[in-house]
Amino acid sequence: MSLTLYNTAARALEPFTPLEKGRVGIYVCGVTVYDLCHIGHARSAIVFDVLVRYLRALGNDVTYVRNFTDVDDKIIARAKDLGESPEDLAGRYIEAFYTDMDQLDIMRADREPRATEHIEAMIDMIRILIEKGNAYRAGDDVYFAVESLPGYGALSGRKLEDMKAGSRIAIGEQKRHPMDFALWKAAKEGEPQWDSPWGKGRPGWHMECSVMSTHYLGTTFDIHGGGEDLLFPHHENERAQAVAALGGEFARYWIHNGFVTVNSEKMSKSLGNFLTIRDALKLYHPQVLRMFLISQHYRSPLDFTRSAVEAHRSGLTRLYRALERMDAILGPWNYDQGLSKQLKGDALPLPEEFRQAMDDDLNTARAVAFLFEKLKEINRIIGQEASLSESDRSLLAEGREELIVCASVLGLLKESPAAFFEGVAKDTVTLDNAEVERLVADRTEARKKKEWKRADEIRDILKKMGVVLEDGPKGTTWHRDV
RNA sequence: GGCGGCAUAGCCAAGUGGCUAAGGCAGCGGUCUGCAAAACCGUUAUUCACCGGUUCGAGUCCGGUUGCCGCCUCCA
Known part of the structure; x- marks a missing residue:
């Protein structure tokens, strides 16, 4: 069996075959850096972190690209409110992103481009789109003409005639079709702006991803990921631009992760239930959060509740307890080993059952279940601690290795039991x-x-x-x- | 209005037509223990929202009903 992924573009599970055997290019839409990341960002980041880890564990040479959107309406608005420059604001939140994601043990991508670093290339792409007749000027703005691209809407499963977006058009916009979207926005006073053939301005949101993904991965690449909300309009438009301008296939597999709700409600500012990673980390150990976030299938909605997270804390504690006892019996494990091996892209020896779970559209829930089955085997051996035979000991050593290697693909069991127990303890008071x-x-x-x-x-x-x-x-x- | 998804034990959750419906949490009984804790063993869904249908056979496919949710507008 080999890796099967749900491709949103096909609305079906498909066997994953990279363009070039043994090499995988993946682009994931990162965050717009105007605020702290919330638990939903964490889920998305972890889903693709696990995907990349698994692809590497299978022996693939993975190029992982994840962007930062650092020029955008929300950034500009927030910066204005705070009396700060948009650049400074973006810079601060990029740092915050790293602080939070590092705690969750989310790997850095191989390339982490920022939109503002690729403005020239975006202008080039817009120019090509105008030349090819896929885009037009309207005043000082430039729009993409959705009717110029046959198949527009195919990715997100929409038909142009169904999309009655007329009511959303602001007065004064001069679009030819209501679904046409901005490629270039004319500059307003005091906003970040760049020179272009159409005057000073800044690129539309979708442009950066079309340009940066193809810049690093080529006009046709393997995987494009992001939250399910990005499917439309962002990914649809991103693909339309790139396909129209460059003629490639763009992304071959589209992977979208489901949303996180908090107590069954979508997170929103108005409900005041926005749970930042930072706040979640005040309540729960990062490994517990990670465990919780991969405990269900990535495409299902995930409801964040206290009791659900705490159930996983109990389970994870049991895993670490076994680790602690194995360390006592076999000598301590080097807790960085699993991860460092895998980061080199060498294929890891993964048990068949674990592989089958992961091959099945990244079924992390089943992969975690495998961890617990392994745990039971291990505990059964440890139960005879008083009289461990040589063969018991080697079984135990094998079990420990298997457990930790599998867990490392999920980003779990990455620290020493002592560190985990210290961090996960309820009582923050230091013990004497x-x-x-x-x-x-x-x-x-x-x-x-x-x-x-x-x-x-x-x-x-x-x-x-x-x-x-x-x-x-x-x-x-x-x-x-x- | 358009598009899509979900409904499995007290709770979370896997299940992609066919042996006795994974796993976790919680509970209960047992082993161990001075008592506990931890660990192990056993146990907790004759049944998968409801009603029909297809099939030798359906939680799994089809149609309908009910309930919940997401996207269609910035959003992971």
Whole structure:
């Protein structure tokens, strides 16, 4: 079996075959940097992060391009409100993007172009579109003529005649067809602007992606991704421009991720339920968020609720606990190893079951289920800890490797258990380890003397400090309450 | 109005016509333990919103009903 992906353009699952065997070019629409990223941005970023990781784990040489939209109406408006330059505002939010995404362990793309770095090429593309008769000037603006391109609407499954967009046209616009969209917008006072054959102005939103994707990946490339809301008009228009201007096929596979709702409501400013990554990270450990965000299929809507996220925190904790015990038995694992191997693009040894799940349109829910099945196997072996045979130990070592390699494709189990437990603990108060150790030792003393009451008192004290004890055959271990 | 999606146990969720409907969380019973915790074992959907149909066989395909959601306007 090989990788099958749902191609929005075909509205069907299709076997994925790159243009060139072993090489994959992927372009993903990034964010418009005028505000902090929210949990929906995180989902999108994680979906494509996992896709790229998996393509690499299969041994592909992947070129991953993700843009920043750093010139746009919203940026200009926000900058004006804050009395800041649009460039500074965009710069600040690009930094914020990295801060947040780094915490979620989202890999950097290979190319992260900004719209403002490619204005010249956009002007060139607009010029070509005018020459070819796909675009026209109207006043100081330039519009794309949707009727000039046969098949416009095919990507998003719309017919021009169905799209009664007349009511959306602002007075004063001189479009030939209501669906025509701006390629170049004439400059307004005090806004970012560039010289062009049509006077000073700035490019329309869709232009940047047509130009930057084909610049880095060629006129026909493998995968284009983004949130499902971008399908229309953004992706439709992006493709129309590129196909009309360059004649290539543009993207061959279109992948769109579903939305995140919060308590069953779409996030919106008016509802005040915008959950930024930053705020979510105040409540949950980044690995827990990641686990939650990949726990269902990427095309399904995902509802963010406290109880749902917390369920995954419990599950992830169980995985890390097993890791901790394996480290104790086998010696500590180097927690960077899985990831660093895969970043080189070498094929990873992935178990068949895991591969089948991922091959099936990136079924991360099933992939996670595999992790738990593996966990059960491992725990069964550890259960006999007192008498582990050589073959048990090597089974355990194999199991650990498999578990971590698979998890690394999902971006999970990437840190040491100690770091995870420290980070995931409810109690933010720093523990005095020496104090804990002393109490544990006192309790061990009491238990030796069978002073159960005293022992239980100490256990209660520790519990209140946020420490949970486990009495095992090799003595008492403790960890922070989760 | 146009286009599309979803409805599976207490909750989340996989299931892309055919062995006993994954997995997680929560609960319950058991093993272990001084008692716990953790772990393991067992258990919790004769049934997949409802009604018809196709088929030897449907959660899975088709039609209808109900309910929810998204896009069509900036949006991941």
